[in-house]
Amino acid sequence: MSRGTRYFATYGGRERQVEILTRPDGRLEVRVDGAAHPVDVASVGPSGLLNLLMDGQSVTYAARFEDGAAVLSFHDREVRVGIEDERTRLARQATGKAKARGRGAEVTSVMPGVVKEVRVAPGDRVRDGQALLILEAMKMENEIRAPHDGVVSEVRVAPGEAVEKGARLVRLEPPPEDAG
Numbered sequence: 001m002s003r004g005t006r007y008f009a010t011y012g013g014r015e016r017q018v019e020i021l022t023r024p025d026g027r028l029e030v031r032v033d034g035a036a037h038p039v040d041v042a043s044v045g046p047s048g049l050l051n052l053l054m055d056g057q058s059v060t061y062a063a064r065f066e067d068g069a070a071v072l073s074f075h076d077r078e079v080r081v082g083i084e085d086e087r088t089r090l091a092r093q094a095t096g097k098a099k100a101r102g103r104g105a106e107v108t109s110v111m112p113g114v115v116k117e118v119r120v121a122p123g124d125r126v127r128d129g130q131a132l133l134i135l136e137a138m139k140m141e142n143e144i145r146a147p148h149d150g151v152v153s154e155v156r157v158a159p160g161e162a163v164e165k166g167a168r169l170v171r172l173e174p175p176p177e178d179a180g
Contacts, residue, residue, distance in 0.1 A: 004031075008089060010082035030054065087138060105147060107170040113137030115161045115169075124152045125175060132170050133157070149175050 004021035019031040023038075030037045040053040044060060051060045062073040070081045090111050117134040120126060131143040132152075150172035157169050 004029075006086040008084045008086075011079060087140065090138060090142075105150070105172045106168045107132060107144060107147065107172065109135060109144070109163045109165060109167045109169055111135075111137045112162070112164050113142070115157045115159055115163060116141060117159055118155055118157065120152045120155060120170065122152050122154060126150055126152060126172065135163070135169075144169060146172065148172070151175055 004019045007018045007020070009016050009018050016033050017031075021029045021031065023029050028039050028041070030039050037054050042051045042053075043049070044051050047062075049060055049062050051058060059074065064071050064073075070083050072079045072081060113135040114137075115133055116136045118132075119134070120132050126132065126146040126149065128146055128148050130146045132146055133144050135142050135144050151174075152170060153173045154171040155169075156171070157163060157167070163169070
């Protein structure tokens with residue numbers, strides 16, 4: 001079975017992990033939170049409706065996408081499902097979430113990768129959202145950004161260096177009070 005695309009679907013306040021795979025016979029299989037379900041999807045005429053056959057049950061619905069979510073219409077009700085693919089999620093997380101440690105903050109890697117470029121040095125003042133470095137992961141370049149205003153007290157990586165998930169990349173200290 002070929003490796004599928006992994007998605008994170010959120011609806012009704014609950015997130016589910018969904019993976020879509022192609023079976024050796026060419027048919028689709030959907031895994032929801034690890035449980036396998038063979039599926040068939042077919043278009044129903046020119047109306048744009050879709051018919052989903054999953055686990056022996058047939059459901060006809062219309063789908064549209066708006067504001068990063070799929071809106072599924074079934075007869076007289078609509079269900080809004082937030083959908084994020086695995087790459088988008090990893091790229092979003094790679095913006096460098098800070099872990100507060102005392103008065104400073106460590107910017108860490110949320111995935112393994114290779115440091116492509118370091119854009120700051122110790123002593124540099126940075127603004128919230130400013131790019132600190134570029135991390136290549138899963139064939140994508142991701143800007144790791146400052147989680148808040150601060151002063152770079154330490155850069156713990158160099159270009160070309162491979163890092164693991166959780167690696168400490170940059171340490172930020174609170175900005176000094178501006179003299180008035």
